[in-house]
Amino acid sequence: MSRSVVGIGLALTLAVLPGCNQAEDSNQAANAAAGDAQAADGTTIASGMARDNKFLAAAKSAGLDATLAGPGPYTVLMPTNAAFDKLPAGTLENLQKPEQKGQLTGLLTYHILPGVVLAEDIGKAIDNAKGKAVLATMGGETVTATKEGDKIVLTDAAGNKANVVKADENRSNGIVHEIDAVLSPAKSG
Amino acid sequence: MRKMFLAAGVAALAISAPVASKPGENKGNQSGQSAERQEQQRGGGQKAKANRGGGGQQARAERRGGGQQMRVERSNRGQQARIERSSQMRFAQVERGRQDKARNDNRGRQAEVRQVREKRVERQRNEIRGRDRQVERVAVNRGRDRQVERVFANNGRNAERVRGETVLRVRKDGDRVRVRDFDRFQARFADNRALGLINGCPPGLARKNNGCLPPGQARKLIGTLIPTALRSSFLPDGLRNYWRDDDERYYRYNDGYLYGVNRETNLIASLLPMFGGGYSLGQQFPYQSSAYYMPSYYQPFYQDTADSWYRYNDGYVYAIDPYSGMIDNIIPTYDYGYGVGQMLPTSYSYYNLPYPYRSYYSDNDDYSYRYAPGAIYQVDRDSQLISAVVSLLTGGLGVGQQLPLGYDAYNVPMNYRSQYYDTPDNMYRYSNGYIYQVDPTSRLVTAVIDAIV
Numbered sequence: 175m176s177r178s179v180v181g182i183g184l185a186l187t188l189a190v191l192p193g194c195n196q197a198e199d200s201n202q203a204a205n206a207a208a209g210d211a212q213a214a215d216g217t218t219i220a221s222g223m224a225r226d227n228k229f230l231a232a233a234k235s236a237g238l239d240a241t242l243a244g245p246g247p248y249t250v251l252m253p254t255n256a257a258f259d260k261l262p263a264g265t266l267e268n269l270q271k272p273e274q275k276g277q278l279t280g281l282l283t284y285h286i287l288p289g290v291v292l293a294e295d296i297g298k299a300i301d302n303a304k305g306k307a308v309l310a311t312m313g314g315e316t317v318t319a320t321k322e323g324d325k326i327v328l329t330d331a332a333g334n335k336a337n338v339v340k341a342d343e344n345r346s347n348g349i350v351h352e353i354d355a356v357l358s359p360a361k362s363g
Numbered sequence: 364m365r366k367m368f369l370a371a372g373v374a375a376l377a378i379s380a381p382v383a384s385k386p387g388e389n390k391g392n393q394s395g396q397s398a399e400r401q402e403q404q405r406g407g408g409q410k411a412k413a414n415r416g417g418g419g420q421q422a423r424a425e426r427r428g429g430g431q432q433m434r435v436e437r438s439n440r441g442q443q444a445r446i447e448r449s450s451q452m453r454f455a456q457v458e459r460g461r462q463d464k465a466r467n468d469n470r471g472r473q474a475e476v477r478q479v480r481e482k483r484v485e486r487q488r489n490e491i492r493g494r495d496r497q498v499e500r501v502a503v504n505r506g507r508d509r510q511v512e513r514v515f516a517n518n519g520r521n522a523e524r525v526r527g528e529t530v531l532r533v534r535k536d537g538d539r540v541r542v543r544d545f546d547r548f549q550a551r552f553a554d555n556r557a558l559g560l561i562n563g564c565p566p567g568l569a570r571k572n573n574g575c576l577p578p579g580q581a582r583k584l585i586g587t588l589i590p591t592a593l594r595s596s597f598l599p600d601g602l603r604n605y606w607r608d609d610d611e612r613y614y615r616y617n618d619g620y621l622y623g624v625n626r627e628t629n630l631i632a633s634l635l636p637m638f639g640g641g642y643s644l645g646q647q648f649p650y651q652s653s654a655y656y657m658p659s660y661y662q663p664f665y666q667d668t669a670d671s672w673y674r675y676n677d678g679y680v681y682a683i684d685p686y687s688g689m690i691d692n693i694i695p696t697y698d699y700g701y702g703v704g705q706m707l708p709t710s711y712s713y714y715n716l717p718y719p720y721r722s723y724y725s726d727n728d729d730y731s732y733r734y735a736p737g738a739i740y741q742v743d744r745d746s747q748l749i750s751a752v753v754s755l756l757t758g759g760l761g762v763g764q765q766l767p768l769g770y771d772a773y774n775v776p777m778n779y780r781s782q783y784y785d786t787p788d789n790m791y792r793y794s795n796g797y798i799y800q801v802d803p804t805s806r807l808v809t810a811v812i813d814a815i816v
Contacts, residue, residue, distance in 0.1 A: 240751035247776045288757045289774030289793035299772035310769020312755040
C-alpha cells in the first residue's frame with residue numbers, strides 16, 4: 175500500500191511539474207522518496223501528525239491547528255514527544271492554560287518557518303554562509319543552523335541546540351522536520 | 364532652511380481651508396543630506412501649496428483643488444521622480460503580501476472611495492501596474508540611511524513630525540522608498556496634542572476597573588482579591604461559549620478585561636485583555652510613555668500620517684489621533700498570541716485579506732476572515748470572537764528592500780522549484796504568498812515574480 179502510494183505520489187509530482195530540468199527531477203525524486211510514505215497531496219501538516227503528538231496538542235491550545243491545516247506552505251521544526259518530555263515537568267501543561275496563550279504561541283511560531291525549506295536547502299545555505307545560516311520564523315525571531323558533520327544542528331535564541339532527527343516529511347502544505355529538542359524564542363532560555 | 368520651511372508651513376496653515384469631508388495630507392521628505400525625497404498625498408479636497416527648499420534640492424508639491432491627483436516634482440541628485448497619486452486612499456493599515464509592497468498608504472485607484480477614518484483601506488494590487496508610473500530610487504547617502512521625513516497636513520493642521528526609523532524601501536512601479544528618522548517624535552506630539560479627559564481618565568493615570576487600566580497596571584492585579592462588585596460581573600453572551608466557569612476557576616468580565624478568578628481563594632489568577640490590550644477605542648492613549656515605538660517587524664505596515672499615528676504596546680498596534688491622543692483603532696498582532704477566543708475590535712470590520720489568500724477564504728454566513736500582520740483570523744460572526752487562526756504570515760519582503768535576516772535558505776514551495784531555483788545570478792525566496800527574486804550580491808529584493816499560496 176505504501177509503495178503504491180509513493181509510486182502514485184511520485185508520478186503525480188513529476189507529472190505536474192512543467193519543464194523540469196534534470197537537477198530538479200532528481201531533487202524531486204529524492205525528496206519524494208526520502209519523505210514519508212504519504213502522498214504529497216491530501217495530507218496536511220496537521221493531519222499528518224499522530225493523535226498523541228504533543229506539538230499538535232499544543233497547537234490546538236494556541237489555535238494554530240487550523241493554520242497547520244491551511245494552505246501554508248510552512249516548514250515545521252517539530253519537536254518529538256521525547257523532546258517535549260525533556261522540558262521541566264509541567265511546562266507544557268502550564269503553557270496550555272489560557273493565560274499563557276501568548277507564550278505558547280510565541281513558542282510554536284518559533285518552530286514554523288515560511289515556505290518550504292528542505293534539509294538540503296538548509297545545508298546549502300550553511301555552506302554559502304560559511305558555516306552558519308540564519309532562518310526566519312513565523313514568530314519573528316530567528317533560528318541559526320549549522321552543520322556538525324552531516325547532520326544539521328539548530329540553535330535557538332538562548333543557545334540551546336536541537337538536532338534534526340528526521341527531515342523532509344512531505345505534506346500537501348509544507349514540510350516537517352523532526353527535531354530532538356524544543357527551541358526557545360526567549361533569549362534567556 | 365528650517366525656518367523657511369516652518370514659515371512655509373505656517374503659510375500653508377493660513378492658506379488652506381479646513382477640509383470637511385476629506386482630510387488629507389501631504390507628506391514631504393526633505394533633508395539636506397538625504398538624497399531621497401518622497402511625498403505623499405492623501406485625501407481629496409482643497410490643498411495648500413507648500414514650497415520647500417533646502418540643501419540645494421527643491422521640492423514642490425502642488426495640489427489641485429477638487430482634483431484627485433497630485434503631482435510632485437522633485438529632483439534627487441539629478442534624478443527626477445514624479446508621483447501620480449490618487450488622493451483617495453487614506454493612509455491606514457497597509458495590506459501585506461502585496462506584490463507592490465505598498466508600504467505607503469497613499470496608493471489607490473481614482474475610483475476608490477475614501478474611507479472613514481476608523482476603517483481600514485485595502486491596498487490594491489493593480490496600483491502597481493497602471494497607476495503609479497513613478498520610478499525613483501533611493502540613494503543612500505554616504506552609506507547612512509538616515510533620513511528625515513516631514514509630514515505636512517494640508518487641512519489646516521501642520522503636523523510636522525520627524526520620526527525615526529531607518530526603513531528603506533525602493534519605490535518602483537508602486538513601491539516606495541522612505542527612510543525616516545525617529546528622534547523628535549515625542550516632542551512634536553507634545554506640541555500638537557490636544558489634551559482631554561476621556562471617560563474620566565486623566566492621561567497617564569490608571570484608575571482601576573473603569574476602562575482606563577493600562578496593561579502594566581492590569582498585570583499588578585493578578586494575585587489580588589477580586590473586587591466584590593466584579594464577582595457578579597458576568598461575561599457577555601458571546602464570551603461565555605469560550606470561557607466557561609469550571610471547578611478551579613470562574614471568569615468575570617469588566618471594562619475590556621476578562622478576569623479568571625480562582626474559586627477557592629477568590630484571587631485573580633489571570634487577566635486577559637479582550638479589547639486591544641486594555642485600551643479601548645475612544646480612550647486616550649498614554650502618550651507620555653516613551654515605550655510605544657513600533658517594532659521594526661511592523662513598521663513597514665503602520666506608518667504615521669498626519670491624521671493617524673501608530674503606536675505599539677503589548678502586541679497591539681494602536682492608531683491614535685495625533686491631536687487628541689485618542690485611540691481610533693486597535694489592531695491586534697499575532698505575536699501577543701492574540702487568537703482564538705479573543706475579540707476583534709469592532710472597527711476591524713471588513714474583509715481585508717491579502718490577495719493570494721482570497722481564493723482560500725471568503726466571508727460566509729458563519730465566519731468572516733480578517734487579516735492583521737502576522738495572521739489571518741477566522742472570526743465567528745455571531746460572537747465576533749476569533750475562532751481560528753487560519754494562516755500565519757511573516758513580516759514580508761519588499762521590492763527594493765534588503766532581504767531581511769533569516770532568508771538565507773531557499774524556501775520556494777515544491778510546485779515552483781522547477782521554475783524558480785537559485786543560480787549565481789538570481790535567488791528566489793518565498794513569503795506570504797509571493798515569490799520574490801533577489802539579487803545575490805546586493806541581497807536586494809528586485810522583483811515579485813509570482814503570486815501563489
